[in-house]
Amino acid sequence: MEMRDRFIDRIYRAALEDERIVFLSCEYGAPGLDRFRADLPDQFINVGISEQNAVSVAAGLAKEGRRVVVYSIASFITLRCLEQVKLDLCAMGLPVTIAAVGPGWAYGVDGPTHHATEDLALMRAMAGMTIFSPGDGMTVELAADTALGSDGPVYCRLDRGDFPVLGKISAADKQNGFRLFGGPARICLVTTGSMVHQALEAARKVAGQGVELAVLDLFRIKPLETHALAEVLDGYDFLLTLEEHTINGGLGSAVAEVLIDYGLKAGLRKMAIADERLYAYGSRDRLRNNAGIDGPAVVDAVLEAAGKRRSAA
Amino acid sequence: MQKNLTAKQLAETARRLRKVVLEMCIARGGHLASSFSCLEILVTLYHGGVLRFDPRRPDWPARDRFVLSKGHAEAAYYAVLADLGFFPSFWLEKHYRRGECRLGGHPDHRLPGVEVSTGALGHGLGLAVGMAMAAKAERVARRQFVLMGDAECTEGAVWEAALLAARRELDNLVAIIDRNRIGSIDYTENYTRLEPFKDKWQAFGWQVEQCDGHDPSQLLQKLDSLLESQNPAPGMLIANTVKGKGIDFMEDDPIWHVRPLQDHDLIAAARRQVEGEPLHGDA
Numbered sequence: 056m057e058m059r060d061r062f063i064d065r066i067y068r069a070a071l072e073d074e075r076i077v078f079l080s081c082e083y084g085a086p087g088l089d090r091f092r093a094d095l096p097d098q099f100i101n102v103g104i105s106e107q108n109a110v111s112v113a114a115g116l117a118k119e120g121r122r123v124v125v126y127s128i129a130s131f132i133t134l135r136c137l138e139q140v141k142l143d144l145c146a147m148g149l150p151v152t153i154a155a156v157g158p159g160w161a162y163g164v165d166g167p168t169h170h171a172t173e174d175l176a177l178m179r180a181m182a183g184m185t186i187f188s189p190g191d192g193m194t195v196e197l198a199a200d201t202a203l204g205s206d207g208p209v210y211c212r213l214d215r216g217d218f219p220v221l222g223k224i225s226a227a228d229k230q231n232g233f234r235l236f237g238g239p240a241r242i243c244l245v246t247t248g249s250m251v252h253q254a255l256e257a258a259r260k261v262a263g264q265g266v267e268l269a270v271l272d273l274f275r276i277k278p279l280e281t282h283a284l285a286e287v288l289d290g291y292d293f294l295l296t297l298e299e300h301t302i303n304g305g306l307g308s309a310v311a312e313v314l315i316d317y318g319l320k321a322g323l324r325k326m327a328i329a330d331e332r333l334y335a336y337g338s339r340d341r342l343r344n345n346a347g348i349d350g351p352a353v354v355d356a357v358l359e360a361a362g363k364r365r366s367a368a
Numbered sequence: 369m370q371k372n373l374t375a376k377q378l379a380e381t382a383r384r385l386r387k388v389v390l391e392m393c394i395a396r397g398g399h400l401a402s403s404f405s406c407l408e409i410l411v412t413l414y415h416g417g418v419l420r421f422d423p424r425r426p427d428w429p430a431r432d433r434f435v436l437s438k439g440h441a442e443a444a445y446y447a448v449l450a451d452l453g454f455f456p457s458f459w460l461e462k463h464y465r466r467g468e469c470r471l472g473g474h475p476d477h478r479l480p481g482v483e484v485s486t487g488a489l490g491h492g493l494g495l496a497v498g499m500a501m502a503a504k505a506e507r508v509a510r511r512q513f514v515l516m517g518d519a520e521c522t523e524g525a526v527w528e529a530a531l532l533a534a535r536r537e538l539d540n541l542v543a544i545i546d547r548n549r550i551g552s553i554d555y556t557e558n559y560t561r562l563e564p565f566k567d568k569w570q571a572f573g574w575q576v577e578q579c580d581g582h583d584p585s586q587l588l589q590k591l592d593s594l595l596e597s598q599n600p601a602p603g604m605l606i607a608n609t610v611k612g613k614g615i616d617f618m619e620d621d622p623i624w625h626v627r628p629l630q631d632h633d634l635i636a637a638a639r640r641q642v643e644g645e646p647l648h649g650d651a
């Protein structure tokens with residue numbers, strides 16, 4: 056099942072039991088939404104292509120006790136209505152969940168209009184916003200459940216496509232907002248969203264060359280459990296961050312802040328999209344390749360960090 | 369508990385509160401002209417028996433909901449809320465645009481009697497539409513009101529909300545537009561095309577009334593007509609007003625949107641006028 060459908064399915068099941076749950080769509084569908092619309096017509100509202108109004112209406116509903124999910128393409132439901140998110144959701148602390156489909160280059164060939172390559176930076180700047188960036192079925196269900204139980208605004212970035220489940224999440228993982236893959240290692244790659252699969256694939260490849268790579272899946276970007284994160288990161292000599300997002304203000308920036316704040320000595324290399332690689336068209340693979348954040352680039356970066364390969368520069 | 373004053377008493381209340389608002393703005397700045405533009409509208413809603421509320425229980429669930437979309441008219445709003453006892457009147461002097469700003473430069477949802485924070489334009493109608501939709505979903509009788517500025521209708525989100533409200537048949541929603549024909553630096557029709565304003569709202573599926581926004585008897589009558597209508601459309605009252613109403617040198621002049629009243633002679637003249645004393649022949 057696609058990630059967004061798994062998310063919607065979770066909301067659907069909760070909505071069957073709780074008529075306060077309302078799903079607002081900005082004229083945007085999903086296979087998983089068809090059943091919701093058919094079975095719960097009073098709890099589904101198509102507000103039209105109007106993201107600013109969608110967020111204000113969601114806030115008005117939430118203020119009167121509804122639990123609202125507002126749903127659209129990630130690029131539109133963040134940038135178009137950022138002021139509404141700040142003032143109507145965050146400043147009033149209202150329990151509205153933004154279900155944003157298509158992070159990063161998920162809509163690669165559709166071009167910059169549909170690329171959500173700034174959403175983490177923008178949502179991180181919103182005070183009181185919880186940010187989920189799930190990469191598999193387990194974390195997406197955790198995101199949906201957390202969103203429905205939250206007292207404040209929640210942003211969930213939902214990738215397109217189906218991704219294999221990566222295993223259970225412990226109670227500690229839920230608390231921390233991250234999970235760690237791999238055994239003892241000198242190098243750790245911190246990533247988020249569906250990029251975790253590419254990271255784990257790279258870990259398998261470098262293992263064949265005798266390099267151990269730990270992978271940390273930071274599925275909750277905000278609030279960060281900085282203390283727990285710093286404790287884990289302190290165990291490594293070198294850190295890589297990997298994200299399908301602008302290099303300005305996203306995952307890499309968040310990790311860098313933790314390193315500085317806690318005085319950690321590990322080296323850091325941020326793998327993210329440089330400014331000159333934004334506003335491009337192309338398949339997702341091609342765009343990642345051009346930006347130096349695809350699978351082979353990750354392998355190269357890890358080997359370089361391990362001293363197995365010289366820097367290309 | 370609610371007030372239920374006659375039109376004559378409402379006019380007198382507005383006259384009394386105009387003095388309060390003037391002193392607030394002389395002391396601390398604030399959008400005086402915008403506040404004077406909508407003072408009779410606010411007084412009619414709150415003192416005229418239109419809104420159902422209880423100042424001792426601001427969160428009384430059955431209360432009607434009001435959104436001041438034009439949040440920059442906060443001085444008038446605070447004067448009305450204080451007059452009704454939502455918070456002590458001394459706050460107007462002690463906490464308005466000062467220090468910790470218990471009464472800030474735009475309304476905050478944490479203030480007793482204020483439903484939602486406003487101040488960025490174009491949000492209020494959407495917020496009100498959401499709140500009205502919630503009332504429909506709960507099948508409760510509470511009414512939803514929102515007071516908008518005319519110049520904020522150049523925000524696209526206003527029309528997004530207008531489209532949705534009509535389709536959802538929000539007959540529990542009444543929007544009022546303070547039609548003073550002035551934005552921040554110019555007359556609206558000099559830079560945009562709101563007119564024919566009534567036709568636009570009607571074309572969007574709203575039931576529209578118009579009246580003199582400084583005449584409580586007309587406001588009461590038109591609001592009553594919209595509220596009692598069997599038409600399932602949301603209601604719109606275009607209240608024709610004068611920006612800066614009550615101070616002759618300020619009336620209908622765009623420069624007074626943000627300009628503070630600082631000149632001693634002008635302050636004296638403004639005070640004389642809101643006191644209703646003769647203009648000429650004074651020192």
